[in-house]
Amino acid sequence: MSGNTVQSEASGPVRAAQYVRMSTDHQRYSTENQAEIIAAYAARRNFEIVRTYADEGRSGLNIAGRDSLRRLIADVQAGSADYEAVLVYDISRWGRFQDADESAYYEFICRDRGINVHYCAEQFDNDGSLPSSVMKSIKRVMAGEYSRELSSKVFTGQCRLITLGYRQGGPAGYGLRRFLVNEANEPKAPLARGEHKSLQTDRVILVPGPDEEIEAVRRIYRLFVVERRSEREIATLFNSEGKVTDIGKPWSRAVIRQILCNEKYVGNNVYNRVSFKLKKKRVVNTPDMWVRSDGAFEAIVDPALFDAAQVILTERARRLSDDDLLRMLTNLLGSHGTLSGMIIDEVEDMPSSAAYRSRFGSLLRAYQLIGYEPARDYRYVETNRQLRLIHPNVVARTIAGIEAIGGEVVVDETTDLLIVNREVTLAVVIARCQATPVGTLRWRVRLDAGLCPDITVVVRLDPDNITVRDYYLLPWIDVGARGRLGMGEDNGLDLDAYRTDGLDPLYHLLRRHSLEHAQ
Template identity: 25%
Template sequence: MVKKKVKAYMYTRVSTSMQVDGYSLDAQKEKIRKYADAFEYAIVGEYEDAGKSGKSIAGRAEFKRMLEDIEADKDGVSYVLVFKLSRFGRNAADVLNSLQLMQDFGVNLICVEDGIDSSKDSGKLMISVLSAVAEIERENILVQTMEGRKQKAREGKWNGGFAPYGYKLVSGKLEIEEREAEAVRIIYDKYVNTELGSNGVAKYLAQQGIKKIARQNGSNTMFDTHLIRMILDNPVYCGKIAFGRRKREKKVGTRDEYHLVKQDEYMLCDGIHEAIIDMNLWEAAQEKRKAQAKKYEHVNKGKDEKIHLLSGLLRCPVCGSGMYGNKSIKNKNGKHYKDYFYYGCKHRRMLQGHSCTFNKQLQEEKLDNAVAEVISKLVSSPKFADMMQKKINMKVDTTEIETEISNLQKQLGQYIGTKRSLEKQIDSLDVEDRHYDRKLSDLQDRLDKMYDNIDDMEKSIAVCRDRKKAIEAEKLTGDNVYKVLIYFDKLYAVMEEADKRDLLSALIDEIQVYEEEQANGQWLKSIGFKLPIIDSEIDLGLDNDVHVETVVLIQRK
């Protein structure tokens, strides 16, 4: 009588650091199959995670699929066969949790090379010990890698990744790339020796036609504010090598999720490379950066929590930028007066490389009331009512959102393509390469960034789809819009400030104000509506001669 074979799954995994004999996927499979043949196991399913770390099960799709198949009793297996316990996982908690889940469904684990069978009394104890050892080894590898990089910093050597802008890598050493270095010198000079901030420097470079030279790690040719600040903060430009400016820290409330946190204190060593700027200039830049940080910290502390109804809707009469609500706390001899709320141009001071001369503070309450009165007058107009009736039940056009979704999906496809390319590059690395650790670290950083991009893009696509569904499923009919507007006075008076803000944002595209206060004390010039029942291409009027632009003047006489 032929003995019936015991059904089993085969699971194999290889990380980027295990592309060596005895650990490759093919080698693992060969060992497992020989074991299965020798001990009469029938392999009824194969699961393979290529290029995946064993630190957690989060990124291992095939491992998770295997557990789901076990829970569903898909093939009636009794065992999972792995080459070594480290292939099953390197995180002790994950290993034991996964094993417990398997055993809850009558499935045990066999580690071929380690000689472990969890169905036996000693098996689970050995798994607990070895998985803990594997986790310690993983942490030790990280520590050893960091120590190696720290020693390179002490020696003044560049510590991996692409060369910073202004330099190039020649045989692993930083050398000045003169075409790029000239822009770096201009950035420091303008930032330290003028009143320009980082935004102002970025705009100056753009105005002068100074473009960033495209690189392998970035095709953007514009110097944006983020890059300016990175250049200003990096001591490499004054001949130093920094280590530990950012530290990898575990996210609170997670087991295996980490993020980089900027550190106030870090190691700074003399580099063996040539400096682009002198130390005095770099230190002056740091002093200005700290002073500006304190300035904005002070400004932010004074921020009020009041909802400013027209923030962003108002347009500056000089530069056309948005005007935003703020408060002015007047004090005299230590005494505080009532807060004064006003709207002002966001560029009234030099921000984002732009300066505006319109420095007037427009009383907030006065403008809020004026806008509400215009809308009230408008919606009670017979002409306005007639226009709404003509637009009732007009078809909602979702073409723009569909185009946006299509563009986002194309971008997502590009990110996925780049991700696959990076994975192939990682898999093809040679562990004998003397730059292996640096190459691996750089590629993994880029891969992590690409996963972030993919995640963000998928969320953006989901948001767009939700918007499309909302428009299609919940669009207001002309009658509903009319009800909201016809009772505007009654509804608006009892609304919460946040609801008022939402309503005005839904109704209004922009609000224009005069450069100077008018003879009747008013600033409001015109209101541009964005309702589908209002044709934004025509000049709305209450009659043949009176236009929305002059309604306020009539109301306020």
């Protein structure tokens, strides 16, 4: 044992923090079991555990989502760590990073600030010696390889279940519902949104949903194929009739398009259209890589009508040559000054961004062919598409809340500003969450200097960029001059004073109050 590991009783115990993590790979790695082994190690080595960082139910593939490990690293970097060592069960609990250097990097951050990391269940001391360094490197690679092998086995099993006609994850979608069956394929019970099976031998299939949803799906196909209505026209029609999607959101061109091109509506079970293995880059796979089982579920759309819709969608893009597509993209760039998947999808007479990805391999490749170099990171194109779907729902809920307190709201169709009681203007901004390389979270907010709304409602999203994290009610008179805001998890009183978990403070601010006349 090294001299800096064993502490003499005279010097007193060394203050230490413990880090525990539990995924779902094995029960023996429960945080309680880890803490027991760590406690025994601390007693032998004269450590006093003064702080615990615990990530429960978190994957070790990367640091994203592991709030406790990110907090540990942040405390160490900020110099606020009140301990001299970090105790971890073993190297795999520190992380199954796919790049072993990432695991070493986080350990180096601690060691560089005088805080040693101890792996309590490993058969070597992490003392910097050649044998321990070699063993540690091997263990790091083995931890990452375990996840790679497990991912391959899980994927093979999922593919087999797909060919047998079982659903593998994800919501059912409008017009369909998930249903639980046992290993003998006998029906058990419907699964509501957010519910999951509890027995490993149970399986999930898709079944027709409510009659009104089924009829709406069939109507979408008739409007598109027979009446030749566009996706946007259908969405506008449904919204004007007060219809909402299965998750209570307004209809959009993208939602209609998804219904028109998804084979599940004719009963086909298709998997592996998109890959996101080991939480790496999202990849859109070619059709030859798809795994499918035709006729796995009960169809709710006539196959002939579905095929006719696919012909229209295909011909819409096929009748344009590559030069035609690039010329349209060039013209769009000239009129907007910038390009994005969101901008492309909002132009009615323009092929969708999916058509450009299909024809040229990616949006970025299409941009390069017209000489456009985007200044933004296009890993977030899919996130922006999701933001476009979230924004109308956020605005609708904000308007409903204001009207519930007796307020009058008018939406300026040109600027999208909300004009409340003909006096106060509101702008609603969705702020996407981005994780830095060390795992801290950041949000970027642009305040529109051309509109100068009285209050900008910033809706910050969680790392999944779907769930709302919190709100900031920013008065223009105080923060408008900044133009752009870079926000973190903690922003100081000058910004966090405007933070709120909900919109009740906004409604209170906008509520009309009667004034009593002085006698």
